[in-house]
Amino acid sequence: MSDTHAGEVLTTQDGKPLKVALAKALRREKLRALALIAPLLIFVLLTFVAPIVDMLFRSVENGIVEETLPKTVVALQEWDPTSGTVPDEAVFVALYDDMAVAVEEKTHTRLGSRLNYEASGISSLFRKTGRGIKRMDEAGPFKEQFIDLDKDWGTVETWQVLKRFSPRYTPGYFLNAFDAQQTANGIELKPEDERIYMYLFGRTLFLSVAITVSCLLLGYPIAYLLSALPLRSSNLLMILVLLPFWTSLLVRTSAWKVLLQQQGVINDFLVWTGIISDAGRLVMINNQTGTIIAMTHILLPFMILPLYSVMKTISPSYVRAAKSLGANDWTAFWRVYFPQTIPGIGAGAVLVFILSIGYYITPELVGGTSGIFISNRIAYHISSSLNWGLGAALGTLLLVAVLVLFVVYDKIVGIDNVKLG
Amino acid sequence: MANTRGAAVKYDSVQKSYDGETLVVKNLNLDIPPGEFLTMLGPSGSGKTTCLMMLAGFEPATHGEIYLNDRPINNVPPHKRGIGMVFQNYALFPHMTVAENLAFPLQVRGVGKAEQQDKVKRALEMVELGAFGNRRPAQLSGGQQQRVAVARALVFDPELVLMDEPLGALDKQLREQMQYEIKHIHENLGVTVVYVTHDQTEALTMSDRVAVFNDGVIQQLSTPDDLYEDPQNSFVAQFIGENNKLNGKVVEINGSECLVEIDDGTKLKADKVNVAAVGDRTTLSLRPERVEFDTVDTMDNLVNGRIEELIYLGDHIRVRMNVGGNDEFIVKVRNRGEKRKLAVGETVRVGWALNDCKALDAVV
Structure with missing residues (x-):
């Protein structure tokens, strides 16, 4: 790249070093670009970054x-x-x-x-x-x-x-978040019956994975349909996919309450058709099932859209080529089509997983006690018990967990393999 | 075609409609003998690609039957037809290496590992890409990708290979080179090739026979030289090579010859190809290189023309003239270092033989 030979420094016509002149010329452009984004940058710093840093700092502060x-x-x-x-x-x-x-x-x-x-x-x-x-x-x-x-x-x-x-x-809040405590004998785990946060973290991770997987299973065929249908019908379908975005989250969640409760529409229908007995009505809400169903519904578009945008770019000639080369429908899909959709799956999965791991309102409304997430506990500490330090520590752990998973994901799938559009 | 191992293809009154209102392919009957290189040539929307897709099995025929080696294949799914295909944009699988791409058709056929490797290696050597097996398609140039696509379509020894405008994405020089390569591969292997293109040069260079499509119908099916020398109608004359048109009316018919009075009153003798009776409107077709400036009085047709424009092209000079009221009349003059200079505005006498002038159906 360098055009300088053995110690010779390239200069402009009036004798300035070329690199200095170039940097000067570029600086003005950089400043102008910075000035353009400055309002947003300042806004984000003041209203987003600063409060978060301050809040996270409370997890160790003990003045x-x-x-x-x-x-x-x-x-x-x-x-x-x-x-x-x-x-x-x-x-x-x-x-x-x-x-x-x-x-x-x-x-x-x-x-x-x-x-x-x-x-x-x-x-x-x-x-x-x-x-x-x-x-x-x-x-x-x-x-x-x-x-x-x-x-x-x-x-x-x-x-x-x-x-x-x-x-x-103090490390006290963090120890607490890890279900541990500092005693005279050093750091040790709390008594079995007092450990709750690690269990909650585990449940949050498990439910988030379950939600991500069900979003993928439900979203993949829809995304495929969207990308394969002619423009008119695919536009209509796209509106249906986006419809949940235009409805209030609370309305949607409440709708699930109406549908899923024991005296709700689905149970009534199942009893009416005789599939289940009146005594054996299914418990589908205020537990983990309710959380998974409602959150899958809410997060489904976040899976479908990245998948769709990737699938749209895959030419149908690939599958045709595979078939002409002798592959049956399944082989053509699994060996040729599916591998090309992995960037979309990656993007959708990361998006849905990260959104669900920090989700608050839906588990709060339909999760009961067995379906609540760590974020509900954080909210409880911030607004009810006023133990902000512990809330901040739990929040920091959640953030770190997401970042760690992100790095792991990067190692396995590669972050540049993620395509959002 | 020494060692023919190609398949015979037969279209039997095949029709195709996508919307139930218009026919994209109107009653196609076509016999392709084993080992032939047949090109379907036509403008876009002429139905040629649809014909290819029906043969490959990606589009069902609305009516009629397609036979492969005398076996009807309408109900055979594409992956069981055993037809190799080269796609317009190659359709090389981007997530596989070149070698994996080539091994794919062998794998799905359950060919053993050792034989796979052997065949992949031979196929790569055939297209002179022996060292590129471990590359991804994206790391290859357009011409190399093209060769891989050809190799992949041939690696499982199909009897029939379909090519859907395979050279469309290449630049002119590469395209010409690939034309010869594909032609040689065809000659060496003896497979039947059905090739779709809208490029007439491509069709003329490579094919044994060319089927010229327009409006869902084969306008003419013949060898490249026949197509150029003896076009059966105005569309073919116009589509293949350069062509001068002179519109007129048939005034006399003598066996295979006829006399045509063109619109400015000049009477010209022409070969009667596609006219029925005296009084019919007709369009005369005349190749630019068959018109002579060094006229002799014994020539069948002699007319005066005014030179409108001269374009110097090195090996020849294009002369645009006004002949018989048509000022788009082109004459190609070979550059022989002549003493005689043509000048714009000059009126000269040009002439041509009766056989070079075809009386075809009238173009409106």
Whole structure:
């Protein structure tokens, strides 16, 4: 590529190095292009990227202990949590000072509920201490007074939790998201009956795969039909495929409720025809079946469209050639047509899978308890339990899971094999 | 055609309609003997490709029967007909290598691995692509893809090979080269070839016989030289090679000759080909290279013409003249380094033999 010979630098007519002149000429074009996309870029940065980064950051952020109990945190640095004894008087003095300020500012209950995520009971400990602190003797000694107020101050576990969560950043939320916890003995899994997130992640993945597969099985023939029919009929069919896009998601999901419930249209029809007995009505909603059916319906266009756009480019002469060479219908399809549609399958599958893995509203409405996704749990933590840190950690894990799957997909199928149109 | 191992094809009153209202192929009867290279030539929409597709089995015949080696094949699905086919855009499978493409017809026939490899190798060598087996079709040039397509259509030793405008996508030089290659392959193998094209040069160079299609009907079926020398109607005369038209009326018929009075009143002698009776309208057809400037009085036809335009083409000079009221009358003059110079505006005497002038059906 280089036109420069042994040390000779090409220059323009007026003696400037050619590369400098070229870069200068190109810079103006780049700036102009940047100016064109700047409004959108700024909008996306402000309204999309920044809030997400801020939210994800909450999954490790833990300034609350240091902010509420600054002196205690410093004093606790001396204390060895593995010693098995409660910290000495100096720490309790610091605690008294901090709590006095915190109660004044009413921040101690917030800290209580934050630490309650890690060890239950701490919230009430802080509330109780907040109420009792005014009655304490200001002269000390504080250790006995605190232990008198609530005997939890005399247990090593309470102080271990305080010490463990005093740094500004914590892995606690992530451990929680992995169904693990930090104990005095290091990181270990929670008791069996308290593990829920890994199970939910597993279910989310399983249901997403099921939805992707059923979308593929239902969408492939339709996409083929779309690409093979003459223009007039294929346009009509395309409108039917796109129809769900023009209907509100809630309407569609509610329609499934009407259809699938035990006293619903489908069950009524099956009972009427005598296929099932009145007692044996099928449970098709508020469980995994409901989620798979409703979400397959909603995500089907995302499978059909990439498949269609790929199939449209496959000339019918390939299949004809295969047949003229002696292949029967199945061989011609499987050996010649199908391999050429793989880019479309890849694009559709990635699209449907990623959309479904983060889906919220449909599982919420038709999923019951056995058909809900991890995203429903995230929503619960963001809007009901207000444990934003855990919600953020779960969200980050979901994001990472999608990215990992994407990389795996890239390794197996190749991302440049994905064709959307 | 020393070692003929081709198949015989017969179309028996075949008709084809797509919409039930118009016939794309009107009553086609055609016999193709084993080992023949037959070209179906015609403008687009003339029904030639439909005829090929019916033979391949991709379109059902609306009426009539097609026979392959005297066996009716209307109800035989395409993959059981054993016909090799070369498609317009080659239809090489893009996800397979060249060797896999060639092995495909052998695999689906259950040919053993060793024999597959052997045959693929031989087929690739036949088209001089021995070293390209591991490439993908997209990595080959247009001409190479074309050769692979031909090799693939021949690798399973079919008795009949169909080619649907196989050279249409190539540039002129490559096309000419491939014409000879395909012709030689046909001569060496002796298979029957049915070749569809709209390019008359292609048809004339390669074929044993050419069927000229127009409007769903074979206008003329004959050898290339017959087609050029003895066109049976105005369409063929017009479609094959260059042609001068002179419209007129038959005034006299003498056996195989006739006298025609063209529209400006000049009387010309012509070969009676496609006129029935005195008084009929007719179009005279005359090849540009058969018109002479060095006239002698014994020539059958002598007329005056005014030179309108001269186009220098190296080996010959195209002279556009006004003859008998037709100012698109073209004469080709061989470049012999002549002393005599033609000039635009000059009126000269030109002449031609009776046999070179065909009285055909009238073109409106």
